[in-house]
Amino acid sequence: MTAPFLEAAALKGLHLLDAETAHRMTVLALKTGLVPARRAKPDPRLSQAFWDLTFPNPLGMAAGFDKNGEVPDALLRLGFGSTEIGSVTPRPQEGNPRPRVFRLPADEGVINRYGFNNEGHAAVRRRLDARKRLSGIVGVNVGANKDADDRIADYVAGINAFADIASYFTVNISSPNTPGLRDLQARSALADLLTGVISARDACTHELGRHVPVLLKIAPDVAEEDLKDIVEEVLLKNVDGLIVSNTTITRDGLSGAGPADEAGGLSGRPLFRRSTIVLAKARKLAGPDLPIIGVGGIDSAETAWVKITAGADLLQLYSALVFKGTGLVDEILSGLSARLDQHGLSTLREARDANVEAWASETA
Numbered sequence: 001m002t003a004p005f006l007e008a009a010a011l012k013g014l015h016l017l018d019a020e021t022a023h024r025m026t027v028l029a030l031k032t033g034l035v036p037a038r039r040a041k042p043d044p045r046l047s048q049a050f051w052d053l054t055f056p057n058p059l060g061m062a063a064g065f066d067k068n069g070e071v072p073d074a075l076l077r078l079g080f081g082s083t084e085i086g087s088v089t090p091r092p093q094e095g096n097p098r099p100r101v102f103r104l105p106a107d108e109g110v111i112n113r114y115g116f117n118n119e120g121h122a123a124v125r126r127r128l129d130a131r132k133r134l135s136g137i138v139g140v141n142v143g144a145n146k147d148a149d150d151r152i153a154d155y156v157a158g159i160n161a162f163a164d165i166a167s168y169f170t171v172n173i174s175s176p177n178t179p180g181l182r183d184l185q186a187r188s189a190l191a192d193l194l195t196g197v198i199s200a201r202d203a204c205t206h207e208l209g210r211h212v213p214v215l216l217k218i219a220p221d222v223a224e225e226d227l228k229d230i231v232e233e234v235l236l237k238n239v240d241g242l243i244v245s246n247t248t249i250t251r252d253g254l255s256g257a258g259p260a261d262e263a264g265g266l267s268g269r270p271l272f273r274r275s276t277i278v279l280a281k282a283r284k285l286a287g288p289d290l291p292i293i294g295v296g297g298i299d300s301a302e303t304a305w306v307k308i309t310a311g312a313d314l315l316q317l318y319s320a321l322v323f324k325g326t327g328l329v330d331e332i333l334s335g336l337s338a339r340l341d342q343h344g345l346s347t348l349r350e351a352r353d354a355n356v357e358a359w360a361s362e363t364a
Ligand SMILES: Cc1cc2nc3c(=O)[nH]c(=O)nc-3n(C[C@H](O)[C@H](O)[C@H](O)COP(=O)(O)O)c2cc1C
Pocket: 062, 063, 064, 065, 067, 086, 087, 101, 110, 112, 114, 116, 141, 172, 175, 217, 245, 246, 247, 267, 268, 269, 271, 295, 296, 297, 298, 316, 317, 318, 319, 320
């Protein structure tokens, strides 16, 4: 039996289970080495350096899959150029009651309202300590506990807990499943948050002699005026990059089949258009130098390429793995190499922004 055949059979089996159990089984399979590693030779043209990190390829595993840092190395072995742990909060928390994640197979979308279920800083820290000597880019996505008295203090605690071990940080203020969290995207709250986080990071830089980049992850549902404020604050506070985007609370682009009216954030194919428009608008506002990670609905080499031409330096995905399996990583990376050949380009940077104007002129 060929690996793709086995993978198709495994995916079918997983889809007989509820989405959360299927996710848990996939993490366990990765833990036990049951998922085949990528065998293709890396293409050096896909490698890029940002900050002091060299990404072997642009495709990263998005936050939310490996919330507790159980399988970063297995994910890197699949071919991802980086992986992001979390979101992790200072104290462990259960998240919302089950069921809290739903597949929309007809639309290849996912709705989740997990609500930051995670084992907390100390447990995740122990796992990262255990892989300390291994290489690979492993970012830590930090969040705030639902019942935090001071949310900014929770983010700062995340920086202090992982600064010596995280390849980079993502400050996630865009999950729709923690009430009030996205209010931190409003200008004055954001200014306070970024001041706190960046000064904590700078103190760590001073102590460790190493600059850990801090990226801000935003929602695809921000109004244009708010996006302008966010990007201005990001530039003003010297935040190192943006991640565009988290899941949407809209239900755009759904056929209506499946559990479309469940509460939560929508991701996957129906998110592609909205998140790509916001990405292009963010790129125009930020200018050419700010690194931006494009996320939302990438499910093929073509959609990955479109994100790059709409302004992304790096990419992440999650939901498409649910429908296409882990072979998708290889398919996307080979497809990006093929597109470089087709267009006669030698780096992804040369392709970036080719369609920014067109995407930025769309209305989400
Ligand atoms: C089940 C699930 C859980 C998620 N959990 C998190 C999370 O804890 N923190 C976060 O920043 N993003 C989380 N996300 C958002 C993803 O990282 C990503 O931004 C979003 O799903 C869009 O990408 P996609 O369309 O490729 O899935 C989650 C997404 C899904 C589907």
